[in-house]
Amino acid sequence: MKPLKEYQQKRRFTKTAEPPPNTKRSPSGHLFVVQKHRASHLHYDFRLEMDGVLKSWAVPKGPSLDPSVRRLAMAVEDHPLDYAGFEGIIPEGEYGGGTVMVWDRGTYVPENDMAAGVSKGELKFTLHGTKLKGSWVLVRTRARQWLLIKHRDQYASTEDITVSAPRSVLTQRSLAEIAKDEGGNVEKAATGDPLALAPPVDPKSRAKRKSPPYPARSMT
Numbered sequence: 001m002k003p004l005k006e007y008q009q010k011r012r013f014t015k016t017a018e019p020p021p022n023t024k025r026s027p028s029g030h031l032f033v034v035q036k037h038r039a040s041h042l043h044y045d046f047r048l049e050m051d052g053v054l055k056s057w058a059v060p061k062g063p064s065l066d067p068s069v070r071r072l073a074m075a076v077e078d079h080p081l082d083y084a085g086f087e088g089i090i091p092e093g094e095y096g097g098g099t100v101m102v103w104d105r106g107t108y109v110p111e112n113d114m115a116a117g118v119s120k121g122e123l124k125f126t127l128h129g130t131k132l133k134g135s136w137v138l139v140r141t142r143a144r145q146w147l148l149i150k151h152r153d154q155y156a157s158t159e160d161i162t163v164s165a166p167r168s169v170l171t172q173r174s175l176a177e178i179a180k181d182e183g184g185n186v187e188k189a190a191t192g193d194p195l196a197l198a199p200p201v202d203p204k205s206r207a208k209r210k211s212p213p214y215p216a217r218s219m220t
C-alpha cells in the first residue's frame, strides 16, 4: 500500500488543519513524539519515525515510567512526519475530532532493527525526550495490540508522569487552554485530563510562552 494512504483516506484536508500525507525524513531520522489527544476518549498517541513516516500507537492510559506496568498500545495508521508539530483542534465530526497536544517530543536510538522489529512485533529503543527518557520496549501481543513497557534503568520511576507533567512540551498549555485558544470545546478538552489533579504550573515556565499570557485555566 502507498505510504500514508490509510492516513489520507481517513481525513478530509479541506476540513482539518492536520498536515497533508507527505513522507519526509527528520535530521536524525529517529524522531519520536507523544501527543495527548482528547477525542471521544482521552488517550496518548505514541509515534516513532521510521522510513519517512511516524509509526503510531494509541495508548489509552499513556506511558508509565514503572517497569512493572504494561500499557496497552493499539497500532493505528502511519502519520506524516509533520504531524509531530501538530497541536490544535480537529473539528468535531471529523476523524479524531477533539484537541491535540504535543505532550513530549525528542529523538530515539533504536536498540534493534526497527523494520524487522515491526514484522517481529518487538521494538526496543532509547528515548531522548523532555519527559520520557531511557530504554523502552513495544511488544506485540496480537494483531494490532501491543504493550508499551519501560525497561529498568535510571529513568524508571513510580511517578505518574501523565499527572506530574500534564502540559504541552511546546507551549506549556493544558488541553483546555489549547481548546480555548483555538476555538475548540474547552469543557470536553478538560474532561478526564489528569491536569485536574496536578499542581499549578510554575510561573517561570508560563513566562516562556510566545503569545500574550494565557488566561488562568478554566476548569472546575
Ligand code: MN
Pocket (backbone or CB within 6 Å): 037, 039, 043, 044, 045, 058, 096
Ligand atoms: Mn489519537
